[in-house]
Amino acid sequence: MSSQETQQSVATVTVLPSARISGQRILADTADARTPIFSAASGERVGWQETASASDVDAAVLAARAAFDGWRGTPAAARGEILKRVAVLAEAGREHLVGLQMRISGKPRLEADTDVSDVIACFSYYAALCAQGAAFQAEIIPLPDDSLAAAQCYEPVGVAALIVPWNFPMVTTAWKLAPALAAGCTIVLKPSEITSPAEHALIDIVAEAGVPDGVVNIVNGGANVGALLTAHPCVDKISFTGSTAAGKQVMRTAAEDMKRLTLELGGKSALIVRQDADVEMAVGLAVGGAFTNAGQMCSATSRILVHDSLYRKFMAAFELAVRALVVAPPDADNAAMGPLISEAHRARVRALLQQGIDSGARVAFSGRIADVAEGGFFMAPVVVAEPSADNILWTDEVFGPVACVKSFRTDEEAVALANGTRYGLVATVVTRNAEMAEHYRMRLRAGLVWVNTPQLIYPQVCWGGLGLSGVGRELGVSGLRSYQELRHVIRPAA
Numbered sequence: 001m002s003s004q005e006t007q008q009s010v011a012t013v014t015v016l017p018s019a020r021i022s023g024q025r026i027l028a029d030t031a032d033a034r035t036p037i038f039s040a041a042s043g044e045r046v047g048w049q050e051t052a053s054a055s056d057v058d059a060a061v062l063a064a065r066a067a068f069d070g071w072r073g074t075p076a077a078a079r080g081e082i083l084k085r086v087a088v089l090a091e092a093g094r095e096h097l098v099g100l101q102m103r104i105s106g107k108p109r110l111e112a113d114t115d116v117s118d119v120i121a122c123f124s125y126y127a128a129l130c131a132q133g134a135a136f137q138a139e140i141i142p143l144p145d146d147s148l149a150a151a152q153c154y155e156p157v158g159v160a161a162l163i164v165p166w167n168f169p170m171v172t173t174a175w176k177l178a179p180a181l182a183a184g185c186t187i188v189l190k191p192s193e194i195t196s197p198a199e200h201a202l203i204d205i206v207a208e209a210g211v212p213d214g215v216v217n218i219v220n221g222g223a224n225v226g227a228l229l230t231a232h233p234c235v236d237k238i239s240f241t242g243s244t245a246a247g248k249q250v251m252r253t254a255a256e257d258m259k260r261l262t263l264e265l266g267g268k269s270a271l272i273v274r275q276d277a278d279v280e281m282a283v284g285l286a287v288g289g290a291f292t293n294a295g296q297m298c299s300a301t302s303r304i305l306v307h308d309s310l311y312r313k314f315m316a317a318f319e320l321a322v323r324a325l326v327v328a329p330p331d332a333d334n335a336a337m338g339p340l341i342s343e344a345h346r347a348r349v350r351a352l353l354q355q356g357i358d359s360g361a362r363v364a365f366s367g368r369i370a371d372v373a374e375g376g377f378f379m380a381p382v383v384v385a386e387p388s389a390d391n392i393l394w395t396d397e398v399f400g401p402v403a404c405v406k407s408f409r410t411d412e413e414a415v416a417l418a419n420g421t422r423y424g425l426v427a428t429v430v431t432r433n434a435e436m437a438e439h440y441r442m443r444l445r446a447g448l449v450w451v452n453t454p455q456l457i458y459p460q461v462c463w464g465g466l467g468l469s470g471v472g473r474e475l476g477v478s479g480l481r482s483y484q485e486l487r488h489v490i491r492p493a494a
Contacts, residue, residue: 080130158236424466
């Protein structure tokens, strides 16, 4: 597909159905059950999405339930072949998928292309697990009684409700959908109403790859549709990515039926720059950690801790880097940071920034929005210096391009500052000292620690956090196990 064809294809997003059930597109009963879809970079309306009704949600779940026995009985190797075809088809449609990310979310081309690569890698990884087969085989359990034999095995949990956010369309879906399908679960997906075209494009590929009707279904809409889905008595597993506040409500709902649960929630993560750090590296990691995807990441390392001896040098270099960021639409030359996802979200981020300033936070410097960024939901990156420990910009997830920098004098002080949060998703450490890197790895309260590396995420390495950052893990073998039940059998020995 040429660049011009891609632009035309993306621009022709019209009306997405209220649901896709057993391969059929379901239209809303009333014309007012429709919400607009906007381009974050231009602010223009590019289409509409119909909202699923309660009956749509029920039909989708029941379709998944009806398809479950057939899909769970499909050999793992055969499921893997389908997942492999999803990866191949996503690669073939890369330009179209990249164009959707750019058009709807406003992501610069490099970020949009990375998203598609992540989708392909995720489906490829779980396809390989299925082909290898070891993760699906029964394991013998030795018993003290030789007359008996025992084994443990992993079986699909059932119907899985997947609820995904707007900040990484397709990526978060792939993280859930690929392992769920590999495990033998059937699916009802609820995408964000803000970025649903990308999710529908991915599900088109899944259908083309040969996933049987009813195995993957979609219901469109906002939080009310998500609430109907998570409360449905025929849903066995919920995997939710979103805010901590929403995650708490999902957890309460899951408790009613003891549904299996994975929650990937917020973060307020730290980047630590020790006195022996490479400052140029540290600045690059700080820019990427705080301002990739315009800071709209649960893993954003927006609390930057810099050793006192490097503080001035770091801040001078950080300012040059932030001021050099090109904040612009994705098709602009050298665009490095895109817009926020919506006008409402930009207003929220600005309000939090102002609240922090009113409480004493000092803006050290900020970037600027390129002249070509007319319309759209752009916001310049902002760096706050030495906020108080109770300032909202230091304690709360802003989910926008706002970073805070604090100095420290000892490693113990840095660990205490980094761990001084109820979140615990990720952390980054910049140091030339391997022994101290291991010290930080052990002491930091985070699900994943990067040492001298960007925020690279591979499907082989599980993802998830501690505290308010969530429950359970995604990706890796742990991600597969989250869609399986551990079961045992004891029988007379042969």
